[in-house]
Amino acid sequence: MKLATYRNGTRDGQLMVVSRNLNAAVAVPAIASCMQELLDNWDGIAPKLEKIYQQLNDSDVDGSIQFDEALCESPLPRAYQWADGSAYVNHVELVRRARGAEMPPSFWEDPLMYQGGSDDFLAPYDDIEMGSTEWGIDFEGEIAIITDDVPMGVDAKTAGQHIKLLMLVNDVSLRGLIPGELGKGFGFFQSKPSSAFSPVAVTPDELGDAWKANKVHLPLLSEYNGKAFGKPNAGEDMTFDFGQLVAHAAKTRHLGAGAIIGSGTVSNKQGTDHGTSIEEGGVGYSCIAEVRMIETIRDGKPATQFMQFGDTIKMEMKDDGGQSIFGTINQKVVQYEGPEK
Amino acid sequence: MKLATYRNGTRDGQLMVVSRNLNAAVAVPAIASCMQELLDNWDGIAPKLEKIYQQLNDSDVDGSIQFDEALCESPLPRAYQWADGSAYVNHVELVRRARGAEMPPSFWEDPLMYQGGSDDFLAPYDDIEMGSTEWGIDFEGEIAIITDDVPMGVDAKTAGQHIKLLMLVNDVSLRGLIPGELGKGFGFFQSKPSSAFSPVAVTPDELGDAWKANKVHLPLLSEYNGKAFGKPNAGEDMTFDFGQLVAHAAKTRHLGAGAIIGSGTVSNKQGTDHGTSIEEGGVGYSCIAEVRMIETIRDGKPATQFMQFGDTIKMEMKDDGGQSIFGTINQKVVQYEGPEK
Numbered sequence: 001m002k003l004a005t006y007r008n009g010t011r012d013g014q015l016m017v018v019s020r021n022l023n024a025a026v027a028v029p030a031i032a033s034c035m036q037e038l039l040d041n042w043d044g045i046a047p048k049l050e051k052i053y054q055q056l057n058d059s060d061v062d063g064s065i066q067f068d069e070a071l072c073e074s075p076l077p078r079a080y081q082w083a084d085g086s087a088y089v090n091h092v093e094l095v096r097r098a099r100g101a102e103m104p105p106s107f108w109e110d111p112l113m114y115q116g117g118s119d120d121f122l123a124p125y126d127d128i129e130m131g132s133t134e135w136g137i138d139f140e141g142e143i144a145i146i147t148d149d150v151p152m153g154v155d156a157k158t159a160g161q162h163i164k165l166l167m168l169v170n171d172v173s174l175r176g177l178i179p180g181e182l183g184k185g186f187g188f189f190q191s192k193p194s195s196a197f198s199p200v201a202v203t204p205d206e207l208g209d210a211w212k213a214n215k216v217h218l219p220l221l222s223e224y225n226g227k228a229f230g231k232p233n234a235g236e237d238m239t240f241d242f243g244q245l246v247a248h249a250a251k252t253r254h255l256g257a258g259a260i261i262g263s264g265t266v267s268n269k270q271g272t273d274h275g276t277s278i279e280e281g282g283v284g285y286s287c288i289a290e291v292r293m294i295e296t297i298r299d300g301k302p303a304t305q306f307m308q309f310g311d312t313i314k315m316e317m318k319d320d321g322g323q324s325i326f327g328t329i330n331q332k333v334v335q336y337e338g339p340e341k
Numbered sequence: 342m343k344l345a346t347y348r349n350g351t352r353d354g355q356l357m358v359v360s361r362n363l364n365a366a367v368a369v370p371a372i373a374s375c376m377q378e379l380l381d382n383w384d385g386i387a388p389k390l391e392k393i394y395q396q397l398n399d400s401d402v403d404g405s406i407q408f409d410e411a412l413c414e415s416p417l418p419r420a421y422q423w424a425d426g427s428a429y430v431n432h433v434e435l436v437r438r439a440r441g442a443e444m445p446p447s448f449w450e451d452p453l454m455y456q457g458g459s460d461d462f463l464a465p466y467d468d469i470e471m472g473s474t475e476w477g478i479d480f481e482g483e484i485a486i487i488t489d490d491v492p493m494g495v496d497a498k499t500a501g502q503h504i505k506l507l508m509l510v511n512d513v514s515l516r517g518l519i520p521g522e523l524g525k526g527f528g529f530f531q532s533k534p535s536s537a538f539s540p541v542a543v544t545p546d547e548l549g550d551a552w553k554a555n556k557v558h559l560p561l562l563s564e565y566n567g568k569a570f571g572k573p574n575a576g577e578d579m580t581f582d583f584g585q586l587v588a589h590a591a592k593t594r595h596l597g598a599g600a601i602i603g604s605g606t607v608s609n610k611q612g613t614d615h616g617t618s619i620e621e622g623g624v625g626y627s628c629i630a631e632v633r634m635i636e637t638i639r640d641g642k643p644a645t646q647f648m649q650f651g652d653t654i655k656m657e658m659k660d661d662g663g664q665s666i667f668g669t670i671n672q673k674v675v676q677y678e679g680p681e682k
Contacts, residue, residue, distance in 0.1 A: 083530070
């Protein structure tokens with residue numbers, strides 16, 4: 001099943017069932033008005049939506065319209081929980097090596113995860129409005145899952161059964177603010193502004209064989225300023241699967257229905273030290289920071305700059321037949337002029 | 342105006358208007374069913390609730406019942422944003438001194454703030470269920486505010502106008518898990534489990550002269566295992582006021598309506614090095630960690646242990662006439678037996 005949230009002037013938007021080929025969509029207000037309502041009662045509501053989804057794929061459904069991902073909010077325009085892991089430990093190792101820091105061996109056994117802010121997600125086509133490029137604006141391409149209610153202390157295997165939906169996410173990061181914030185010891189806050197998610201969220205069965213062992217075994221495609229930038233496979237080098245990430249998040253708390261858990265930046269090692277760019281025949285990267293790290297390790301300093309005003313980033317994932325699974329995240333960085341006076 | 346959320350079998354509970362003396366309450370489903378609905382449209386709904394509040398204070402209102410804080414959820418049983426500052430820098434300095442760490446001078450100018458998890462708050466009378474006392478279970482008594490929509494880049498003065506409601510909070514902390522998590526560099530996650538808030542949230546005008554310069558100038562009363570533990574004044578030694586904390590949280594993001602911002606553990610310096618206990622004639626503390634820090638500085642090691650199963654913590658704040666303002670947080674630590682199989 002594929003689902004989206006259309007803008008409709010409300011804070012939580014209008015839940016839409018979307019056809020597998022992303023051509024058609026239909027609102028289902030009699031069943032659920034918004035995505036959170038579905039997640040609050042997944043077992044009661046999802047089967048009804050599945051029926052409509054099958055009809056939409058097979059034939060025409062009353063009230064269906066052409067699907068337009070530009071009209072979408074993020075599937076959850078706001079959420080109660082957004083916890084982002086860093087499961088591609090290759091990415092973590094690279095970041096640390098570039099700044100000359102050792103990586104503790106425990107990082108291979110105990111997931112890194114930060115608590116994100118979830119009150120005001122960007123839509124997949126929203127501009128990334130920022131006050132200054134000196135903040136070091138970067139994208140981070142990731143996979144994210146949405147859970148139903150998860151009990152505290154769940155084990156990793158059982159945790160996988162709580163994964164109801166999958167999305168892509170652009171975890172916007174302000175690299176220039178990160179060292180100062182991490183130096184203060186309380187983790188990210190200002191350096192992790194609002195994230196944007198793919199227009200469409202899908203149930204795991206939509207991925208077929210590509211959903212295995214709680215990982216998505218498909219390339220994550222990033223296009224930066226109209227040029228292919230990355231296509232690493234999200235199923236490779238993922239040290240912690242989504243079951244392990246959910247279990248980590250739920251160690252000392254219950255997770256409420258609609259909790260979003262991210263994978264961290266998708267990154268492949270490719271048998272090289274730290275992967276290679278698409279131009280060099282490799283799979284490239286899912287954030288600018290990795291390129292700069294490699295430049296730093298190789299040349300002593302980074303050459304690639306972070307995002308400038310006017311820069312664009314697209315993210316997408318396709319199935320083996322070339323069909324877009326989640327629609328496209330498609331954002332431009334623009335100058336924020338400050339609050340209205 | 343005073344408001345509360347009654348348990349009613351739904352995730353968001355039933356919004357109640359509560360009389361100033363906390364004796365009476367009335368549900369207002371025709372105006373707003375839950376607290377978030379009010380915050381989503383504060384300007385449209387709050388004036389209607391104010392009228393009912395005045396009637397409830399002056400006389401009987403149709404459908405009003407005796408208010409029972411034991412039936413309350415936290416005012417927002419789940420929220421989209423929970424950001425907790427550490428505005429009583431005395432507390433921060435003490436923690437660092439006890440572990441022999443320097444405190445950067447910037448800590449007096451740039452607030453510490455961590456991103457908390459907000460999907461599953463405890464009710465004010467809920468047990469604190471934890472898997473192990475080895476995690477170092479501690480309470481932290483704080484003030485918290487709730488905002489309406491706050492634009493990115495708001496200045497501290499304007500930010501104060503976005504403060505709509507005030508509460509108390511017990512920011513449950515797992516001290517044994519903190520060093521490991523902070524050592525990983527991504528901030529708190531497992532070490533900050535679900536928090537509990539006071540039964541009643543109040544508009545700032547309810548505090549009269551005690552609400553000055555975006556601070557609450559009243560003692561925060563903590564009672565640990567039935568014994569007075571702390572009464573520090575929340576208006577003293579608060580280095581950053583709530584306007585500054587909101588502005589800090591909104592530097593690189595908009596804050597959605599219903600964002601909760603905490604003060605950090607209330608702590609008074611009292612002209613001594615780090616305050617003194619109530620037994621010594623001082624104002625005491627708002628968490629066990631501070632006592633242990635002082636013991637460490639004085640004796641080389643802590644003597645007071647963290648919370649054990651069966652331990653209780655109460656938090657309250659009274660006006661000059663002795664009237665409880667927010668009702669009482671009243672919790673017991675119990676062993677969590679793990680998820681149902």
